[in-house]
Amino acid sequence: MKDFVEELKWRGMVHDIMPGTRDLLNREMTSAYIGFDPTADSLHIGNLVQIMILVHLQRCGHKPFALVGGATGMVGDPSGKSQERNLLSEEVLRHNQECVRAQLEKFLDFDCGANSAEMVNNYDWFKEFTFLDFIRDVGKHITVNYMMAKDSVQKRLDTGMSFTEFTYQLVQGYDFYWLWKNNGIKVQVGGSDQWGNIVTGTELIRRKGQGEAFAITTPLLTRSDGAKFGKSEGGNIWLDADKTSPYKFYQYWLNVSDEDAAKFIKIFSTSEEEELDAIIAEHQHAPHQRQLQKALAKEVTVRVHSEQDYEVAVSASNILFGKSTTEELSQLDERTLLSVFEGVPQREINKSALASTANVTDLLSETTDGLVFGSKGEARRMISNGGVSINKAKIADPSAAVDFELLQDKYLLAQKGKKNYYLIKVVD
Numbered sequence: 001m002k003d004f005v006e007e008l009k010w011r012g013m014v015h016d017i018m019p020g021t022r023d024l025l026n027r028e029m030t031s032a033y034i035g036f037d038p039t040a041d042s043l044h045i046g047n048l049v050q051i052m053i054l055v056h057l058q059r060c061g062h063k064p065f066a067l068v069g070g071a072t073g074m075v076g077d078p079s080g081k082s083q084e085r086n087l088l089s090e091e092v093l094r095h096n097q098e099c100v101r102a103q104l105e106k107f108l109d110f111d112c113g114a115n116s117a118e119m120v121n122n123y124d125w126f127k128e129f130t131f132l133d134f135i136r137d138v139g140k141h142i143t144v145n146y147m148m149a150k151d152s153v154q155k156r157l158d159t160g161m162s163f164t165e166f167t168y169q170l171v172q173g174y175d176f177y178w179l180w181k182n183n184g185i186k187v188q189v190g191g192s193d194q195w196g197n198i199v200t201g202t203e204l205i206r207r208k209g210q211g212e213a214f215a216i217t218t219p220l221l222t223r224s225d226g227a228k229f230g231k232s233e234g235g236n237i238w239l240d241a242d243k244t245s246p247y248k249f250y251q252y253w254l255n256v257s258d259e260d261a262a263k264f265i266k267i268f269s270t271s272e273e274e275e276l277d278a279i280i281a282e283h284q285h286a287p288h289q290r291q292l293q294k295a296l297a298k299e300v301t302v303r304v305h306s307e308q309d310y311e312v313a314v315s316a317s318n319i320l321f322g323k324s325t326t327e328e329l330s331q332l333d334e335r336t337l338l339s340v341f342e343g344v345p346q347r348e349i350n351k352s353a354l355a356s357t358a359n360v361t362d363l364l365s366e367t368t369d370g371l372v373f374g375s376k377g378e379a380r381r382m383i384s385n386g387g388v389s390i391n392k393a394k395i396a397d398p399s400a401a402v403d404f405e406l407l408q409d410k411y412l413l414a415q416k417g418k419k420n421y422y423l424i425k426v427v428d
Helices: 004-010 021-027 045-059 090-104 131-137 144-148 168-183 192-209 246-254 258-268 273-285 291-304 307-321 326-330 334-340 351-355 360-367 376-384
Strands: 031-036 063-068 118-121 185-191 214-218 346-350 388-390 411-416 420-427
Touching: 004 021, 004 045, 004 214, 021 185, 021 214, 031 045, 031 168, 045 063, 045 185, 045 214, 045 258, 063 090, 063 168, 090 118, 118 168, 144 192, 168 185, 168 192, 185 192, 192 214, 246 291, 246 307, 246 334, 258 273, 258 291, 273 291, 291 307, 307 326, 307 334, 346 351, 351 360, 351 420, 360 376, 360 388, 376 388
Parallel strands: 031 063, 031 185, 063 118, 185 214, 346 420
Antiparallel strands: 388 411, 411 420
16 A cells, blocks of 8 residues: 555645644545535536546555536535625436546546445435524534634625634534444545635544544645646636637646646656656756656546547647648548637638639638738738648649638638648638
């Protein structure tokens, strides 16, 4: 059995740890859990730190539990937030739970024997728990003074906090107690902002169950430029391919700074320390080759999506940033094509307008209302000078016929110079 705490430490994944936790984990196979917010039907890369904690836990011979907060998702956790979240119905939360489980199955083994991963939903033990039973059996064990002292509460006193959110730490604390009593779970792991809630659980186990439980928290991950990890200009980077395409997902990791790449690859890779140190050293020798970013982007993209999605993302990157062919471009599916060229100037024309266009000069000027060129003369000059491509094929003749094969039966990609792209969509 590998030393789980040591594994986390060299990866930079330990913020706080309760005394005795490491001794327990080195003494016996231990069950530990992490909670996940089910208020969306997909996890995002901000959840990946906690997912990887469970991955390393299982690889070290312990049993991981993923708790989906179906009940707490109806309440809202004040930790790290300045306002209450929207509350969701049970039907929506159950749907989200199934989506989250499908994503976790890409990381965790749910069928490997004694330390198989399991998923639980706190709605299952809270749905029959009456308010009177809760305040009698749980509330009496934790004082208001104890609850008020928590940072997550103190930070909200000026702006106000509802009773619902104030009691969240008791609800989460009871989760830990219930799992300790019914599943033998002795360790809870979470982000550093969850320390107060987790410790409330260990306190409830001590006072109500006369038992002992432990806690580990991980640092809240930030980027070297100060931006929040997992965010882009378009918002969250989701694990669901329909919310964030594999190409965009791959690009996020490929474009992280050298400093972040060295930090992230230790957190999000399952490779051993010696192998990762070798990759980092190789990168430092030739940083312009971005081997570290490429290794990181490959491992995470393959794990979250697939090897095929990774290969498509690499091909798509070559189309936009390197040399590529018409054949490579034509192999992109529509979702990836639109993802690659999101934000470039676009224009729609109908098939009849395309069919009546005399030549490529007219197509890139008059037919597309000046999308690429403001005049025919400008178009002729640049085409003659070899500065124009259609679907990655150079156009040498300004009077060439418009008989190009449409990408996905509906698109033409025009390129002016090295970096200026234009997408023409042909509609009925």
